[in-house]
Amino acid sequence: MSIIPFGLESLLLILLPMAAASGWYAARRSHRNAAGILPTKPVRADYFKGIHYLLYEQPDKAIESFIKILEIEDETVETHLALGNLYRRRGEMERAIRIHQNLVIQSTLNSDQRHEALLELGQDYLTAGLLDRAESLFQELVGSGYHTVQALRQLIEIYEQEKDWDKAIDSARKLEEITGNQLGGVIAHYYCEKAEQSLRDGNRNTVVLDTVRQALDAHNGCVRASLIEGDALVGIGNLEQAFQAYRRVETQDADYLSEAIDRIYHCYRMLEKPTQGKTDDRTSKKHPITEFFSALLQRYTGVSVTLALSEIKRQEGNEREALAFLTAKLRERPSLRGYQKLLEMELHRMPSDNASDHSLILKELVENLLKNRPIYQCRHCGFPAKLLHWQCPGCKNWSTVKPIQGVEGE
Ligand SMILES: [Zn+2]
Secondary structure, eight states, X not given: OOOSOTTHHHHHHHHHHHHHHHHHHHHHHHHHHHTTSSOOOOHHHHHHHHHHHHHTTOHHHHHXXXXXXXXXXXXXXXXXXXXXXXXXXXXXXXXXXXXHHHHHTOTTOOHHHHHHHHHHHHHHHHHTTOHHHHHHHHHHHHHHTSSHHHHHHHHHHHHHHHTOHHHHHHHHHHHHHHHOOOOHHHHHHHHHHHHHHHHHTTOOHHHHHHHHHHHHXXXXXXXXXXXXXXXXXXXXXXXXXXHHHHHTHHHHOGGGHHHHHHHHHHHHHHHHSOXXXXXXXXXXXXXXXXXXXXXXXXXXXXXXXXXXXXXHHHHTTOHHHHHHXXXXXXXHSOOHHHHXXXXXXXXXXXXXXXXXXXXXXXXXXXXXXXXXXXXXXXXXXXXXXXXXXXXXXXXXXXXXXXXXXXXXXO
């Protein structure tokens, strides 16, 4: 086993080219000194002192030594950038920042080198959570036209963290323009974030609707926008349009259909309720809820539609039919949530003193099993979740956390 501390091998590997560079640099300096032009500087001595400090795990002293060599010539810039980056990867942010800051202030750097050092320093600040400093450096880069794509990506990350959705939209649009890559899907989420914030701030549903329509303009496949739109329309009593918004989810991304099923069901139920004292066509109109879900069941195999249909049958007084339907569906496609519903319906049918201990125990077991299971999972990084996160907390991708399919999920 190596006695060299973890990560030090990489540091030494990076420093090998510096050895060559500093040797060359020292030789050149002594040559120039012999000609009486420049004074001798103990460059190699500083370099080897640096290595010595690294080996004895005194990184701050090592950095001092390396910075002394860094009265920079072109040849050592890349090495120092790499050294700073390595410290950043190791999570030693103060050291990374120190090296990159020292590079930025060197008057001998050409424009490319200075902007590269600024980009690295910005990344250090971002990793260290110094968001204001990072933001101003990345803005400087965008303004000067250097590393624009990387700088915009980092700015978007900062605005997402700060929940500054207007700036995130602005930067994403710029990035779209430069790279030609469509970012409508992400921009739509930023508008949805604004719409949800607007709801939390107590704004009227009409204000929320304006924002959510901007989301759909950015990306008409945005499921989240359809759900928020439907909720806001329910809020202003426009149930027919709310139903259309929820229904859109199936064509946008059927993986999320389970999120819309309960809403569709309640929307239908409200539409069916006769309004007191009113007999107009719209409110008294019967909606073929059973037909709608039966048709949906032909296209979608998830358990949510089955559960909705069995509940509709039960509420219509067809308890036996509901049980038979659910049992048949569970035989075709087993599902824990289905079993839970089956047990609930079975117990509901029995008078409470007749409920068998076995049924109660079984119901409790299934409930406990479901309570501790994630319902959602990120398709990109596997992050498990009990709640639907539109941005994965693990990998930060948007729309990758989806309902889990199969026996334990949808
Ligand atoms: Zn993820």
